[in-house]
Amino acid sequence: EAGVTQFPSHSVIEKGQTVTLRCDPISGHDNLYWYRRVMGKEIKFLLHFVKESKQDESGMPNNRFLAERTGGTYSTLKVQPAELEDSGVYFCASSQDLDSRGGETQYFGPGTRLLVL
């Protein structure tokens, strides 16, 4: 069974440009998460989808970030316009069943390394 995949693996763009990251979760996983790690700091939660609905988007930094999950399958995270501080590694994770206390196992993708110049 394929794991969580992310595309692209690396992206280098200039400040002000737009970048779209894609995540394909494990087939059958209703829960999809986006996280970000900026320059060696902690990995921070961005948002959580349950199927196509945004369950929690409390970690989205600002309105330059737009996440979608059409049809409840793959998800995209668009940054428009990108700023220097958006550089980092963007991880996607998916899980099958949601434990209301948070104990379900999340499976992570390899991440997209974004560099904004």
Added chain:
Amino acid sequence: AQSVTQLGSHVSVSEGALVLLRCNYSSSVPPYLFWYVQYPNQGLQLLLKYTSAATLVKGINGFEAEFKKSETSFHLTKPSAHMSDAAEYFCAVSSNAGKSTFGDGTTLTVKP
């Protein structure tokens, strides 16, 4: 609110020596706790997780961690380090549906 503190951003051990990576957490409700490992250019891989069953949790690759409520700790150990254990390790806590809070990570170096 929940938070995680990993003591030591870099830990270096000799091959065959004990590995001890420290993690302290803060959570307003009984937590679920996780250790992940990240090898270069790979995603996060779950090593083990604590879900309120046994306080001593055994994971993959010979790692284990002990949940100590009184110390709010969940330290990761391995009796004998192997060169292949060199990686970055993350401790995480989850006490709300879905969202995990991570520590800053600890890079483990294993010297021959």
